[in-house]
Amino acid sequence: MLEVRDLTKRFGGQTVVDHVTFSVRPGEIAGYLGPNGSGKSTTVKMMTGLLHPSQGHVLLDGRNIRDDSARFKQRLGYVPEEPNLYGYLTGLEYLQLAGGLRGLPEDRVTQKANELLELLSLRDARWVPISAYSKGMKQRVLIAAALLHDPDVLIFDEAHSGLDIANSLLFRHLLRTLAARGKMILYISHILELVEKVCEHIVVIYRGRIVADDSVSRLRDLMHLPNLEEIFTQLVEQQDMESRAQEIASVIAR
């Protein structure tokens, strides 16, 4: 089980993530939601070891990930929000690099990478430099790189961003299949409909603090609201969007 315990991050005097605690069980897809600037990405950076927490721990199967970060990284697959890749490498070369850095033998990496690229409809572009890829293609390379070493823990930060309809559907099925195989999946997205469809468990962060941590159905029952969109709106004190849209229209007409 992946556990986030009392995780806190302070930058200077400002607390960006404030005593965040939640867990993701094997076979579970947990949705991690929050408005922009609420602390989602900072939490993820601490979970992936890219940022040291000011306080608190991340545990995998009861062990602090910092005690053996190399072992944790071998079990982690991560798709960042922005498709930052080495543009001068081709799709296949990037996957070979990612596999090699994770210690996978070259032949196995090449075989798996080719199969994944084929399944993700990137076979024809595998020798083309990534700089020429569209955003969706880059995203698929990142997904393949995150899955290449068959990790136990998967963190997807807006992973479907830029994907076309077919690949978005494929990704949704992939999430369910991976969860069925016992992977622990943390899924960050702003598309509430998608989250509602694939995630059994929702964690909502707002201004650095967890404001909800439960299943979607229980949240619906507890808050007497029909869907995740309304639950989210109520939890994070979103302003009346309709009146704000009216204001924008007025400003541009001036």
Next chain:
Amino acid sequence: MKQVSPLRLLFKLFQGRFFESDDVSPGGGFQTNINQMLGFLVTSGFVVSYLSIPVVSSIVNRHRGADLNWILRGLQLFSPTYTFAVIGFAAFFEWDMLFPNRRDFLVLAPFPIRVRDLLAAQLAALAKFLGLLIAAVNLFPIVFTVLMSFSALYRGRGLRLVLAEIAATMGVSAFAFIGVAALQGVLLNVTSPRLFRRISPYVQMCGMSLMILSLLTYPIYSLLLRPAAVRHHLWLWLFPPVWFTGLYDLFFPNAHGLFASLGAYSLKMLAAATALFALTWSIGFRRHYRRTLEAEDSRPRAHSGRTPAFLARSPEERAIFQFSGKTLARSRKHQLFLATYLSVGISLALNFGTAVRAGKLLISDDGARAVPFLVAFFAISGFRAVFQFPAELPANWLFRITESRWAEIARRVTRKRVLISGLAPVLLLLAPAEFAVWGGWRVPLHVAFQLAAGALLIEVIFWTFDKVPFTCSYFPGRTNLSILFALYFYGFSYYSFNLADLEAAIEKHFWYGALFFVGAAVLLTLFWRHRREPSSTRFDAYEPAIQTLDLN
């Protein structure tokens, strides 16, 4: 309400691009970068002028008559050469910024902007950039000339000297810059956007290297100036700084016929370059604008072969080895930095490896021996420097997320990469020259000796290097240039000349050679087998409070 002119906005946008390159000062804003770059150029001009004062005084005191005139002519050549090299280097360095690129066109295309406004704004930005460069490079050399004009040597001719200096340096500056821009204009017209993109790095590399060579080989050709003028050598008509030196003769009454012709030729060539620039840019701008938007570099890359097992044993080693090779082969900025280092090495090697005797350029027996060591030193230290520049800063999260305390692996791979891509090619390229100069049994001995010495130098230079090449998460920008210069000067001279002496001694005494090779083998075995405590790879100089990984 006052309306802002689109032309003015575009001018601001384009002028900023010359100084907001990450290669100049990462993270710096426009004002920081412009101040740093111009400050560097002004300081260089000051140092060059300051160092010239005792040289000129000593020459004036020691020589008389025709000898003095020719030496002064040689010194006069330095100012246009320095200006030509610096401005030309800057123009090639900013090659991508001279013409609006694909990103500019993509960003600006949706806006209601006329193509002629784009061209006018770019030309205005180029003019400002050129003006600032000329002022920064020539400020102190002109001040120095003004001071010189008060000396007894130029009594009654002081004003002519100052005017000639201004004409020569301004003329050669404009020629260097406009010449590079015209070259770009020609290439834009005769090549497709895709081909232009492919050949640009090579043009840039060759151009920057030629500029360094033209400056640093000055001691050689300044000595050849007099015999070349006597024999009317062709090279005088091929090297622009010499033409512009001829402008001095146009300002003084007792002109040298050949140099006066060269001075007139310089004005014709400046006019020709300007005309070519105007023609190619006016024809090519709209065409390139349209074609650039349609072009996309989706050319498949060649399949790379397997890395031999002896070069990289584990998957991690193989991954880093291949990554470093591909970055070297495909990253333009790294190639440019490496080419700059190599050009400095080759220029110094030409200076030390040759001698001018009786008006002829000959190979120096003593100096030629130091050439391979000198070039190898600059190649190896060049690799050390370029490895510290991140390839794509936001993408290095991959290394952080997979990092598993393989600093030692990275160190091993780095050494092998420098050996394979740095030292070996340098020695291979110099091998024909070795055959030509030394011939026979000496060549294999020399190559083996240079290889062993180079391998030891790699160990020394990379002793503290515990990073994966090209993944450092900051740009090296805190280097103390004066300390670095002193270290390089001491390093290359000590390494090159002492090892050249040792090589000569080994040729004569078998036991010296045996002792060296056994010692080198033992040391290299110890270095290569030495395993340090597994530690985390260094990505940062220090642990920052906020890691800017740009992940969101």
